[in-house]
Amino acid sequence: MQPLDRLRPGTVGRAGGRVLELGVGTGLNLPHYDADVHLHGVEPDPHMLKRAQQRAARLGRQVELHQVGAEALPFPDAHFDVVVATFVFCTIPDAQAAAAEALRVLRPGGRLLFAEHVRADAALFASVQRLVDPLWQRLSGGCSLVRDPVALLAEAGAVDLQVRPREGAWSVLPVITGSARRS
Numbered sequence: 373m374q375p376l377d378r379l380r381p382g383t384v385g386r387a388g389g390r391v392l393e394l395g396v397g398t399g400l401n402l403p404h405y406d407a408d409v410h411l412h413g414v415e416p417d418p419h420m421l422k423r424a425q426q427r428a429a430r431l432g433r434q435v436e437l438h439q440v441g442a443e444a445l446p447f448p449d450a451h452f453d454v455v456v457a458t459f460v461f462c463t464i465p466d467a468q469a470a471a472a473e474a475l476r477v478l479r480p481g482g483r484l485l486f487a488e489h490v491r492a493d494a495a496l497f498a499s500v501q502r503l504v505d506p507l508w509q510r511l512s513g514g515c516s517l518v519r520d521p522v523a524l525l526a527e528a529g530a531v532d533l534q535v536r537p538r539e540g541a542w543s544v545l546p547v548i549t550g551s552a553r554r555s
């Protein structure tokens with residue numbers, strides 16, 4: 373299991389009701405949802421989407437997948453109980469728009485559950501991140517090491533932001549998990 377994969381069950385397993393996952397990728401979170409979750413996922417990359425569809429079929433997991441970016445979600449306001457985002461705010465080109473959209477489609481009081489790698493606090497690691505970020509982005513499909521998803525969500529109007537102590541603080545890949553609410 374990849375180190376980041378350890379965080380999936382604790383993040384996704386808390387989702388219930390009508391759930392939207394942003395940037396589902398190849399569907400690595402799919403095994404961790406409760407069976408009675410009514411799941412939608414968005415993913416703009418057709419190759420990733422196909423792999424997610426194949427994984428869902430193998431798992432016998434019902435999921436409605438949409439080939440679209442998270443910056444303009446094709447859902448009405450307040451449509452979901454929960455929005456899930458794992459390792460995706462690092463990659464979405466307009467992450468601020470995606471955060472605003474995630475909150476728009478959440479019902480009032482609904483929760484956004486996230487696991488994300490973030491900008492380092494420690495000056496040394498923050499410098500290394502800034503240095504390698506351009507190359508990292510080119511090699512990893514646009515993923516940036518230096519984003520701050522908590523600030524993004526706060527700026528988009530999320531409330532009750534709860535962030536667990538970061539893991540890997542002394543590395544170039546510190547990771548946070550947490551939740552936020554729509555007011």
Ligand SMILES: C[S@@+](CC[C@H](N)C(=O)[O-])C[C@H]1O[C@@H](n2cnc3c(N)ncnc32)[C@H](O)[C@@H]1O
Nearest residue numbers: 395396397400417441442458459460463464465
């Ligand atoms: C690092 S992968 C993470 C995939 C998945 N969330 C996971 O936890 O395994 C980042 C994903 O973001 C997707 N992505 C890129 N641009 C996006 C956008 N505008 N909206 C939503 N997802 C996007 C990529 O195609 C990729 O699947």
